[in-house]
Amino acid sequence: MGLDMDLTASADDGIWTDAEPLVCCAVVPEAPNTATFSFVSPSGAQFSYDPGQFLTLELPVPGGTVWNTYTISSSPSRPLTIAVTVKAQAGSVGTRWMLDHLQPGMKIKAIGPAGIFSLPRKEQKKYLFISAGSGITPSLSMTTYLYDRGTNIDVTFVHCAHRPQDIIARQRLEQMASRVPSLKLFFIVEEDDPYRVWTGLRGRLNQLMIGLIAGDYLDREVYCCGPEPFMNAVREMLIALGYDMDLYHQESFTAPVKEEEQLPEHDDVIPDEEASASIAFARSEVTADCTETDTVLAVARGAGIVIPSGCTFGVCGTCKVKKTSGEVHMVHNGGISEDDIDDGYILACCSKPIGAVELDV
Ligand code: FES
Structure with a gap:
């Protein structure tokens, strides 16, 4: 399932499947109410997936089981572990349980990997990754993958957070960007951290900012992930700028809103309410x-x-x-x-x- 670089196959082709549970091997706090959970497979099988795909975790919360879907934040170029980075929102049940209870050594059932939000196979492109909040995870996986591949990385990475302290995996991104000049990072915050200097961008991503950040944005393939209103605002901004929306991709775990003409055409049997x-x-x-x-x-x-x-x-x-x-x-x-x-x-x-x-x- 990996892309053109097959770093994911082991000698005996021991690739993890979701018939096997995952064992948590590390929990790393990333930001307030946010942590990265890394997993290994009990059999030693390696992980094969496309950067941008997700896992569904079976979480034994009090009162029953819930299944939550999380984008994988690790990269398939590092196949010994697989990780998700989760942020608990007010009212979160499953994610709250993970932050409060999931510890190294515990086993958990997962389904996947799955999803079609990923980089194109083979082609080398110029990318503009735009994310907000915990929507950073697919861009993080894709950027790490491109960085590990080692050639022709051309990524402008824009991430919006409430405050600097909310920026997930900032050090990991800065470490990669410090070694690859063509990986450019831009963080935009709405508020400063108290008593800390912030020298990056402030406010909300807008047309003026996008032109300053990436003057060649019209030539870049855009991958966008974040809360639905954020993605809608990015879409509208790009459309207003004359961007070719065939180059635009967005991840979403909420039902897509389909225009009348986009509804699938059925050439097979139509369900009959009466039947x-x-x-x-x-x-x-x-x-x-x-x-x-x-x-x-x-x-x-x-x-x-x-x-x-x-x-x-x-x-x-x-x-x-x-x-x-x-x-x-x-x-x-x-x-x-x-x-x-x-x-x-x-x-x-x-x-x-x-x-x-x-x-x-
Ligand atoms: S519950 Fe996600 S595809 Fe059915």
């Missing part, structure tokens, strides 16, 4: 009646069957299950590969049964 359907969960020996407009995930929940889920709109791949017979109508957002579909897998959150369906669940 009845049924789903047999073969391993659980449960069959549930439903309609063709119910999702497999909702029917499973109603029948008391747990299918792990994360995003619930077809991006993260957490809810992948094997279909053994019948047809479903699936409209996903990139969370499943064509190979998996050919092998009979579906995403439960965005698949609706057409008639009688049987699953290996």
